[in-house]
Amino acid sequence: MSTAPPHLLLVAPLLVPLATAILCLLAGNRPRLVQSLSVGGAALLAAVGLALVHLADRDGILVSQMSGWAAPYGISLVVDRLSAAMVAITGIIAGATVIYALAHDTDPARGKDFHLLVHGLLVGVCGAFVTGDVFNLYVWFEVLLVGSFALIVLGGGKRRLAGTVVYLFLNLLATLLFLLAAGLVYGAAGTLNMAGLAQQFAAGTAPPGVQAALVLMLVAFSIKAALFPVFGWLPASYHVAWTPVSALFAGLLTKVGVYALIRMVTLLWPEAGLIHDVLLWVACATMLIGVLGAAAQTEVRRILSFHIVSQVGYMVLGLALATPLALAGAVFYLIHHIVVKANLFFIGGIAARLTGSERLPAMGGLYAHSPWLALLFAIPALSLAGIPPLSGFWAKFVLVRASLDAGVWMAAAVALVTGIFTLLSMSKIWNEAFLKAHPAGAAAIRSSRGQGPAMWAAAGLAAITIMIGIGAGPVMDYASAAAAQLSDPRQYIRAVLGVEGG
Amino acid sequence: MEIIAAITAGILVSIGVWLLLDRNLVRVVLGVVVIGNAINIAVLTGGRFNGTTAPFTSAAGVPELASNPLPQALVLTAIVIGFALFVFALAVLKRTWELHGTTATDRVTEVAEDDAPDLAPPALATPSAPADREGRR
Amino acid sequence: MLLTLAFIVVAMLFAPSLSRALDARAGWLLALAPLAGFVWMLTQLPVVSSGGVVLESYAWVPALDVALSFRLDGLSLLFGLLVTGIGTLIVLYAGSYLSDHHHLGRFYAYLLGFMAAMLGLVLADDLIALFVFWELTSVMSFLLISFQHENAVSRRAALQALLITGGGGLALLAGLILLGTAADSWQFSTLTAEAVEGHVLYPAILVLVLLGCFTKSAQVPFHLWLPNAMAAPTPVSAYLHSATMVKAGVYLLARLNPVMGGSAGWGTTLIVFGAATALVGAVLALRQTDLKRILAYTTVTVLGQLTMLIGTNTAYGLQAFVIYILAHSLYKGALFMAVGSIDHATGTRELTRLGGLIRFMPLTGAAVALAAFSNAGLPPFFGFIAKEFKYAGLIELGPLGWITTVVMIVTNALLLTAAGLIFIRSFLGRQGAYPRHPHEVSVFMWLGPMTLAIGGFLLGTFNNVAEVWLVNSAVQAVARGPVDVHLYLWGGITPAVIASLLTISLGILAYVKRHAMRRWMTRWHTIWQISGDLLWDRLLKRVFIFAGQIADRFQHGSLRQHIALLALASSVFALLGVALAGGITAWPPVTSPISWAASAGCILAITGAGAAAAMRDRIALVTATGACGLGVALFFLAINAPDVAITQIMVETLTVIFLALVLRKLPPLQVVGSRNSKRRRLHMVVSVLFGLAFTAVLLTSIAGPLPGDIAAWYLANSLPGGHGANVVNVILVDFRAFDTLGEILVVALASIAAANMLGGRSARKDGNNGNPEFGSVLLRQGIKPLAGVLILVSVALLWRGHNLPGGGFIGGLVAASALVILALGYGVPTARKLLRIHPPRLIGVGLALAAGAGLIGLLGQQPFLSSAWIAPGGLALGSPLLFDVGVFLTVLGSMVHMLFRLLEKEA
Incomplete structure (x- = not known):
């Protein structure tokens, strides 16, 4: 690239939500203004993300050195195809979430700083996606973490507070581990810059001690990503929050952990090795345990929460296989799953509002009462279960194919069995909440008045699911190109440090 | 010195985890503080203790044996962040006591596994007025 | 062939609305879609029966070699004719059979959807395309079997x-x-x-x-x-x-x-x-x-x-x-x-x-x-x-x-x-x-x-x-x-x-x-x-029981079990990491001379923490925590980290105040640790293992000499590049200001979150709330001047921070402690009045200033947060200083925001 990188656009994924959060804070007690600011900010973020996708696809890896100090002394901000896609999808989910939150609801969390905190959280999420510095990554993790603390407890109440306690302390422990790991990475390798680390690894000059610190860091990411055996905090807490909050969490938060895992592992260990073997086992266990846990649940959000765990396993499987095809599958899965999972939480929330409960035995009658909602549920549910031609099918297909190509039969079998259990869970919700008659009679179903924004948010995400499924060609091309970038760290090193790596 | 610091951090972190595993939420909160302290020591240890003077320069030049400024900067902010999180945890502790009437961790957290409550029926009167109010600050 | 499919799909999409508009007669119209397919297939009979095939292909997912390709040969044609021919009759039949069903339109849609899937299945030449249609027939079959869904x-x-x-x-x-x-x-x-x-x-x-x-x-x-x-x-x-x-x-x-x-x-x-x-x-x-x-x-x-x-x-x-x-x-x-x-x-x-x-x-x-x-x-x-x-x-x-x-x-x-x-x-x-x-x-x-x-x-x-x-x-x-x-x-x-x-x-x-x-x-x-049905039911039940057992392992609702598992898993993986790194290679590692002051700090910290772990009394707990923090501060000071030490002392002071304010409302702690001795031992093992893993990772990481020149570079470039003698501060507001931006956001968000939870400001109107914490008039005499001095000191710390110990963080904390004293002495209303500005607004302004300082660089086509300096009259003023003011205000606003809420609810 001869022209200067678009510094403003590169930092915009952070600045847009940051500015939105500040404006929401200053707007104070004017709910209408706050809502408009929030929706506008999210839309702008999505636009920024799409612009970055376009640029990253055209120009390769984009770099901006913060404060104008070159790496490794300053902090590098790096946008490749993967991070650009993550920012775009974050913007879209954020938009859907804040629109969803406009719908009428009796939950006490509605109002209460929700929009301000969402945008605060988004700064952290986007920051984690675009940074190229280990300690900086910790800072953005911390931002999204504290944002999530504030959001999960929003509205209060005994049960929500109890869930918050679990969420708070387990995540604090994880983040402290990350802080330690980041500090020790510097202590061992003398740099915090990811490209610098990658260069050391590629050249074989990395001190052996740094591996211990990095493994600790991977453990911290795994906790965030909710991998087996350290996923316990997720199903213990996601179901207590306000619906849009759990939808946002379900869509984005674990995926930040997965993203960080993908980023570090592909950069530092591009060739399959011991780390990948461990990840493979962890991924398989995560898929199975998560999906079995889900099968035992009888509440919509609990089922969905365990499925998050299970599906994170798929993404990590792609990472563990480490072939370009598998990485493309992981990237595709990441994008697809964010949309689908957030949407399922949305729709589960609407269904609960209409039926008056999210316990499956107490739900029912929605198939006859609101066919549109049924259709909206069917799309992400089938997609999650990997039914073609929806987005989830392609994600699963690629990963199974990659596993079989690599001769890892066990992983392919686990992925497929997990698929059938996912189908079981989804049909359980469908049968109980939609097909079955409402236990208290059809009259017990509440009016859907005021749910317009929520329905539109869900419909928008469902449309994206269909588009990714039917138009899988271009999306898969992009994912493959992103995977090609990931499997060749030299590109990253060259872009950030301006030197040939390895 | 590094070894002493590493052992100190290890002992502190052990005590911290022990506190986290306590049955009283008050000690759990303190556990976070103690672990935070231990990690701050550890991060500084990562920068080595070669320096004999604080990292200040002057027009005259850089002191020969200044301590490593980078971990100090990292830890400085980590302390402030840790404090903010600590206060949040304290607020959670306080709210827990007010709502649950107990600070026994497991008795509090098992409530999260209770069945989901029924949703309140939508307010019929003035559906938009109170609910649409952005929270007070 | 795609056209035939598309025709049926279109009929499917319009089936519900057509059925609503035309009632039972919709079936006649909808049956035209499969009929058209049937007729088209009939016209292909001569080609196929003479050994020819009809081909059609569209790119779908080229990256995976998946194409939407169709091929009509004898077998496909046979099935295609059955699907469309019988399909036509069935659509007509269903119109009469279900004529009084209120979901007839939906039924048509599913039926036609199935037809399209089945037709696609028999026509597909691509393996994966066939599978796509294959699964769709299963889904449509599910919808149709469950059509009488209340049963x-x-x-x-x-x-x-x-x-x-x-x-x-x-x-x-x-x-x-x-x-x-x-x-x-x-x-x-x-x-x-x-x-x-x-x-x-x-x-x-x-x-x-x-x-x-x-x-x-x-x-x-x-x-x-x-x-x-x-x-x-x-x-x-x-x-x-x-x-x-x-x-x-x-x-x-x-x-x-x-x-x-x-x-x-x-x-x-x-x-x-x-x-x-x-x-x-x-x-x-x-x-x-x-x-x-x-x-x-x-x-x-x-x-x-x-x-x-x-x-x-x-x-x-x-x-x-x-x-x-x-x-x-x-x-x-x-x-x-x-x-x-x-x-x-x-x-x-x-x-x-x-x-x-x-x-x-x-x-x-x-x-x-x-x-x-x-x-x-x-x-x-x-x-x-x-x-x-x-x-x-x-x-x-x-x-x-x-x-x-x-x-x-x-x-x-x-x-x-x-x-x-x-x-x-x-x-x-x-x-x-x-x-x-x-x-x-x-x-x-x-x-x-x-x-x-x-x-x-x-x-x-x-x-x-x-x-x-x-x-x-x-x-x-x-x-x-x-x-x-x-x-x-x-x-x-x-x-x-x-x-x-x-x-x-x-x-x-x-x-x-x-x-x-x-x-x-x-x-x-x-x-x-x-x-088979009985076996099926048993199998399903078994699966659910098994799933329940798995779920119970993770849904115990016990924070302690969660933490124990997390700590244990982390320790094990961390030790594996140490093994991967080849263990602590150089022993003893390269060390610097032992500092007695630092060691004393270590001992104080451990004693404090140990006391906190063992004692029940609330006052003792607060004191022990404070001792631990002070020990750490002493350690920081001894290893030549004055800025960190000052920050630690300030934070420790605030920690003790906050802790005391909250704890005095709580009941005395009943038991230390766990009653169950087995669990106690387990927790002991987990803690010790975690500590060992921690130390092992730490020692492994620092086994070699610190590579790289980053520290030296910072020291060398602080003054010429960052216009500051305090390297730590220059790192915070210039070299790595991007970190700092995130950190003050954390502080801001945490304070908003904590304040939200601590309760409403409305309680302020409650007369009781205005009461100061310290009743002593004598004490109050000294407070105002002290607070004034502290505010001045904080501003001075902010200003000089670029060159001497201090800076936005420390200044903000000092200023906050001034307001703490005021609020404790005179009550929150007075403190609020003296502060003039609503704390959240202070946070907003602080964040805006910090981010705005970063934008200055962007104006000059430089990266975000690039510094710009002017020197009116030899006084170096730059955007990093503005940034530091933002830090100062954010920290101050956040601390005060939390404290006011805490005190208001307290009284």
């Missing part, structure tokens, strides 16, 4: 069908992927037998593909979903569960026969499973008294026979396969529809209540008679030819063939009995006891069965037409090489004819002796009790 039986049946066919589908997916990989081709038309059969993966492919096909085509032991699927409305049973979808499995077997059918394993497996299925279906059929279930089980039988026929791989066998597909679809579709009509007209399908219907429903009766004759395999119906060829095909096989021929004879005889039951029992004889007065059904309801039944009759009589146009090309597509096809009704006295005669006599015997047979069968009640 629990329907829901269960739908789920069962979905799980069994879906599970098989997943095996199929794996099989197809392996197939494509092995043959290095993703189109059926370019697969070659050499590449597939010789490949090392062939056994795996075989097992997986067969699993998929067997589940879909209801072969034993997966047959149980098919009879249960009869919970669907009758048009669905007629269409999906007899004529089309269940044949998808045998279709794929036929499709793959040319490239996979060469091994002995293929033929044997198909024949064994097919024979078992045929027998099970036939025996179970006779036990039923519900007409529809009888038909369902005979379908199972037929599917078994079809599978056997592919397995024979003889010319006769494959001819029989093709003819039988055609014959069965025609007569079974007719019979199902007729049974639906009977149900519709009389209100019952129970065999015991039926009889003498011919007087009321002559047209339906005629259709049933024709279809039943074909079903029974009597000449001159098409079914007869099918049966003859079956025998001929099996006898050719030798010993295995003889055994299977016996199976075939028995099952065919039972089919004949079933056909007799259906026609003779319902239409002839005495009039039954009906819940409703029977009447002939409307035209669309008898037209369908009649058309199909006559079709079966005509094809049999004019069998050379069928041979020339349809059967020949289909057989060529299934066979592993060219086959000579010649259909005939009478080929002389052959073993096949003898077998036929045997079948017919056996069938008649069974019909006559049916009561005795049924009585005899009931004696084996233990066998009937271990039905």
Whole structure:
């Protein structure tokens, strides 16, 4: 690239939500203004993300050195195809979430700083996606973490507070581990810059001690990503929050952990090795345990929460296989799953509002009462279960194919069995909440008045699911190109440090 | 010195985890503080203790044996962040006591596994007025 | 071909609204879509029958070699005609059958959706495209079976069908992927037998593909979903569960026969499973008294026979396969529809209540008679030819063939009995006891069965037409090489004819002796009790129990168990990391001289923490925590980190104040640690292990010398590049200001979150709230000046921070402590008044200043946060200073915000 990188656009994924959060804070007690600011900010973020996708696809890896100090002394901000896609999808989910939150609801969390905190959280999420510095990554993790603390407890109440306690302390422990790991990475390798680390690894000059610190860091990411055996905090807490909050969490938060895992592992260990073997086992266990846990649940959000765990396993499987095809599958899965999972939480929330409960035995009658909602549920549910031609099918297909190509039969079998259990869970919700008659009679179903924004948010995400499924060609091309970038760290090193790596 | 610091951090972190595993939420909160302290020591240890003077320069030049400024900067902010999180945890502790009437961790957290409550029926009167109010600050 | 599909899909999309607008007549319009497809297929007959194929291909996911490619050959055409032809009749039939159903539009949509999927399945040339359509048929089948959705039986049946066919589908997916990989081709038309059969993966492919096909085509032991699927409305049973979808499995077997059918394993497996299925279906059929279930089980039988026929791989066998597909679809579709009509007209399908219907429903009766004759395999119906060829095909096989021929004879005889039951029992004889007065059904309801039944009759009589146009090309597509096809009704006295005669006599015997047979069968009640359904329920229950056990391991709701697991797992992985790094390589590691002051700090910290872990008293706890923090501060000071030490002291002060404020409202702590000694030991182990892992990782990481020049670079460039002598501060506001921006956001968000939770400001109006914490007037005298001094100090710290210890963080904390003192001394209202600005606004302004300082760089086309300096009168002023002011304000605002809320709620 001869022209200067678009510094403003590169930092915009952070600045847009940051500015939105500040404006929401200053707007104070004017709910209408706050809502408009929030929706506008999210839309702008999505636009920024799409612009970055376009640029990253055209120009390769984009770099901006913060404060104008070159790496490794300053902090590098790096946008490749993967991070650009993550920012775009974050913007879209954020938009859907804040629109969803406009719908009428009796939950006490509605109002209460929700929009301000969402945008605060988004700064952290986007920051984690675009940074190229280990300690900086910790800072953005911390931002999204504290944002999530504030959001999960929003509205209060005994049960929500109890869930918050679990969420708070387990995540604090994880983040402290990350802080330690980041500090020790510097202590061992003398740099915090990811490209610098990658260069050391590629050249074989990395001190052996740094591996211990990095493994600790991977453990911290795994906790965030909710991998087996350290996923316990997720199903213990996601179901207590306000619906849009759990939808946002379900869509984005674990995926930040997965993203960080993908980023570090592909950069530092591009060739399959011991780390990948461990990840493979962890991924398989995560898929199975998560999906079995889900099968035992009888509440919509609990089922969905365990499925998050299970599906994170798929993404990590792609990472563990480490072939370009598998990485493309992981990237595709990441994008697809964010949309689908957030949407399922949305729709589960609407269904609960209409039926008056999210316990499956107490739900029912929605198939006859609101066919549109049924259709909206069917799309992400089938997609999650990997039914073609929806987005989830392609994600699963690629990963199974990659596993079989690599001769890892066990992983392919686990992925497929997990698929059938996912189908079981989804049909359980469908049968109980939609097909079955409402236990208290059809009259017990509440009016859907005021749910317009929520329905539109869900419909928008469902449309994206269909588009990714039917138009899988271009999306898969992009994912493959992103995977090609990931499997060749030299590109990253060259872009950030301006030197040939390895 | 590094070894002493590493052992100190290890002992502190052990005590911290022990506190986290306590049955009283008050000690759990303190556990976070103690672990935070231990990690701050550890991060500084990562920068080595070669320096004999604080990292200040002057027009005259850089002191020969200044301590490593980078971990100090990292830890400085980590302390402030840790404090903010600590206060949040304290607020959670306080709210827990007010709502649950107990600070026994497991008795509090098992409530999260209770069945989901029924949703309140939508307010019929003035559906938009109170609910649409952005929270007070 | 895509156009045909698209046409049906469009009809599907508009079905609900059309149905709402046009009521029952919508069916006529919607039936045009499949009819158009049927007509188009008919026009392709000349091309295909002369050995040609029609190809169409569209790129779909090129990165995965997946294309939307279609190929019309003899086999596809045969199935395509059945799908669209019967589909047309079914749509018309459904309009009358469900005319009063309020969800008729939805029903049409599902039916047409299924039709599109099924058509896509038989036309697809791409392996993955076929799978896509395959799964869609399962989904549509689920929707159609559960159409009577308020009925629990329907829901269960739908789920069962979905799980069994879906599970098989997943095996199929794996099989197809392996197939494509092995043959290095993703189109059926370019697969070659050499590449597939010789490949090392062939056994795996075989097992997986067969699993998929067997589940879909209801072969034993997966047959149980098919009879249960009869919970669907009758048009669905007629269409999906007899004529089309269940044949998808045998279709794929036929499709793959040319490239996979060469091994002995293929033929044997198909024949064994097919024979078992045929027998099970036939025996179970006779036990039923519900007409529809009888038909369902005979379908199972037929599917078994079809599978056997592919397995024979003889010319006769494959001819029989093709003819039988055609014959069965025609007569079974007719019979199902007729049974639906009977149900519709009389209100019952129970065999015991039926009889003498011919007087009321002559047209339906005629259709049933024709279809039943074909079903029974009597000449001159098409079914007869099918049966003859079956025998001929099996006898050719030798010993295995003889055994299977016996199976075939028995099952065919039972089919004949079933056909007799259906026609003779319902239409002839005495009039039954009906819940409703029977009447002939409307035209669309008898037209369908009649058309199909006559079709079966005509094809049999004019069998050379069928041979020339349809059967020949289909057989060529299934066979592993060219086959000579010649259909005939009478080929002389052959073993096949003898077998036929045997079948017919056996069938008649069974019909006559049916009561005795049924009585005899009931004696084996233990066998009937271990039905597949029961096993299915048990299996599902087991799975759920197992899942529950797994879930309980993680859903105990105990924070301590969560933390213990997390800590344990982290320690183990961290130690693995240490091992990966080769352990603590250099021992003792490179160390610097021991500082006694720092060591004293360490001891103080450990003592404090230990005391906090052991003591119960709240005051003691606060003191111990404070001691720990002070020890750490001493350590920081001793290792030449003054800024960190000052920050630590400030934070520690605030920590103690906050802790004391909260703890005094809480009850005294009852017990230390856990009561349970076993758990206590476990926790001890977890803690110690974690500490050991922690130390090990730390020592491993610092084993070598610190590489890189970053520290030196910062020291060297701080003054020239960052215009500051305090390197730590320059790092914070310039070199790594991006970190700092995130950190003040954390502080801001945490304070907002904590303040939210601590309660509302509205409580301030409560008179009691305004009271200061310290009543002493004397004390208050000193507070205001002290606070003023602190504020001044804080500003000074902020200002000088760039060059001397201090900076935004420290300044903000000091200023906050000034307000803490004020609030404690004079009450929050006074403190708020003195502060003038609402704390959240202060936070907002602070963040905005910090971010705004970063934007200055962007204006000059520089990266975010790039510094800009001006020096009016020699005084260096730059954007980093502005940034530091932002930090100052944010920290101040956040601390004060939390404190005010805490105190307001406290009093």
